[in-house]
Amino acid sequence: MDARMDSTPKESTGTPTPALNYDVLLNVIDQSRSLQTGLAIVSTCRVLYHDGARILLGKPVTLSTEPGLRSFLYFLRSAPLSRPQHLRDLSLHMSDIQPKLARRLGRICPSMTGLESLSVWFPERILASDPGLVAGLAKLDSLTRLSLSCSGTLVCTLLRLLHAPLKIISLSWGYDDFSPPGRIYWETVDEDDWPEHHPTILLENFANTLEELTCQWWYTGEEYIRPRKTFPRLQRLSIEHVHSVYVAPYVQAFPNLAQVSVLTYVEENMSCDEVDEDLEDNHELNVSRQLLPASVHGGTWEHMEEFKGSFVDFYVLGFACHIPRLNLDAQSSDLYLPFFAETLSHTRPTYLKLTTRSNNDCDGLQWLSAALREMSAQAQSSLETIEIQYVFERSVPNVDLAAAMEEFASAIEEINVGALNLTIVANTRPDFTDGHWAVWNSAMNSTSVLPAAKRRSEHTAAKAPRKPPPPLTAKERMMEDFDVAAYTRRLVEALQTLRDVEIVIERPRQRGRRVATLARDGSRTVECLEYQE
Structure with missing residues (x-):
């Protein structure tokens, strides 16, 4: 639903019956993308005035301006006993609102008995507009989805007062609008008070219903309060933009967790010279606590299904449980790849997806090969599917x-995998001295940097022939000459367990790709095709 509601329908008393029947008009309201069209139809008669409004309010409502919010609240108050209860999905994408408008919103919240989803971009500013708004929103006891960005103290109060059957929560703490510029919310809170703000504590009102949780900029420390409640239905956890993660409270509070994704600042900020001691300590603490018995606050997950994130984050979390599906990005994990075999031995995946690359100090594909050899026999027997994207740096001199x-x-021949997908991508940088880049990279004192406009015939005649591209480098030639068909045949012959194979070479300088696959007819014949795009 459009945010602007500049006209509010008035109930008609003497309007003739419309030419189209009511069902057709209600369907037009339902299918129309124009709010104004819907409002115009709603205003035509008593039946449409009520049923049409119900249909309009059943669609997602997004409000991004004060006039839009004011108009929308007026629309609801025109039929206060019916319209608010038909609202299902409300998004407030605004920062500041007038106190009077905030009071109106807070007063009408208890009537929104059918509201299922609420999203607020700047809740701290909105909640600060009127003291009663927190209490009003806390009465939205039909909510099942809640998304709050740039949260702070008032959001904490709201979460402690709210008792809705929330299934999905997304909370971002970001920057506190009422703190000094540049300070994140957690920098305004004493670190000794962080345990009371831990997700397992702050969200305990929703322990019985919560199924999916996304935490952004939600800082936690090594010290924590043992969770007072368990969240039996919570299966999906996403943690983003933090510096460290300690798994013990999550293990205790979320025993049935199945899917975890993590995106931290670790890769952006870590030193390139040596393994970070703090990260190593975080890893060791996570592992040791999972190996302790549950009676002393230890234990690990028993129903984990999938992890997605960088390899550094995967290492830091120190999983000590079986995880069938791993989706790892190791493009910036050079210093930690020696721990690859250890982590695979602990998690024993059935499916492994890895994005890695070559550089001057490390070759991700070679570290994977070493890990496949060195991981435990149980891990080797568990692995069934491997999917790899290998970015081959053409400028790296030490990688063959x-x-x-x-x-x-050689490494994969020791493992009875059933499916293999390997894509090698040439990281070819554009030639900034050729083509349309040339005008911006020419010498600034050149009169040809921005040539004057000419007639088409003169411009065409004066245009110099385009110089041929430079020859392939040694690394590019290495990719161009690689025999993907012969390589795939070798794997198929050596591994009788292979039933699905695809080896892809992305040729340098966007020259297309070569793809070798195993025929689907059971003949174990390798087919190789070449694509120009």
Whole structure:
């Protein structure tokens, strides 16, 4: 629903019966993308005045301006006993509102008995507009989805007062609008008080119903309060934009967790020279606590299904449980790849997806090969599917593609995998001295940087022939000459368990790709195709 509601229908008493029947008009309201069209139809008669409003309010409502919110509240108050209860999905994408408008919103909240989803972008500013608004929103006891951005103290109060059957929560703490500029909310809270703000404590009102939780900029420390409640239905947890994660309270509070995704600041801020001691301590503490018995606040997850995130985050969390599906990005994890075999031994995945690359100090494909050899026998027997994207840096002098591929083939032949997808991508940088880049990269004292406009015939005649591209570098030639068909045949012959194979070489300089696959007819014949795009 559009945010602007500039006209409010008035109930008609003498309007003739419309030419189209009511069902058709109600369907037009339902299907129309124009709010004004819907409002115009609603205003035509008593039946549409009520049923049409119900249909309009059943659609998502997004309000981004004060006039839009004012008009919307007026629309609801025109039929206060019926319209508010038909609202299902409300998003407030605004920061400041007038106190009078905030009071109106707070007073009408208890009547929104059918509201299921609420999203607020700047809740601290909105909640600060009127002292009664927190209490009003806390009466939305039909909510099942809640999304709050740039949260702070008032959001904490709201969460402690709210008793709705929430299934999905997304909370971002970001920057506190009422703190000094540049300070994140957690910098305004004494670190000794962080345990009371931990997700397992602050969200305990929703322990019986919560199924999915997203935490952004939600800082937690090593010290925590043992969770007072368990969240038996919570299966999906996403943690983003934090510096450290301690798993013990999550294990205790979320025993049935199945899917975890983590995106921290670790890769952006870590030193490139040595393993960070704080991260290593975080890893060791996470592992040790999971290995303790539950009677002393230890234990690990028993129903984990999938982890998605960077390899550094995966290492820091120190999972000590079986995780069938791993989706790891190791492009910035050079210093931590020596721990790959250890982490795979602990988690014993059935499906492994890895994005990695080569650089001057490390080759991700070679570290994967080493991990496949060194991981435990139980982990080797569990692995069934491997999917890899390998970014081959053409400018790296110390990496040999043929050697890395040979080492990988040798390693995988020791594992009875059933499916393999390997894509090698050439990281080819554009030639900034050629084509449309040239005008911006020419010498600034050149009169040809921004040529004067010419007639088309003169411009065409004066245009110099385009110079041929430079020859392929040694690394690019290495990719161009790699025999993907022969390589795939070798794997198929050596691994009788392979039933699904795809090896892709993305040729350098966007020259297309070569793809080798295993035929689907059971003949174990390798088919190789070449694509220009």
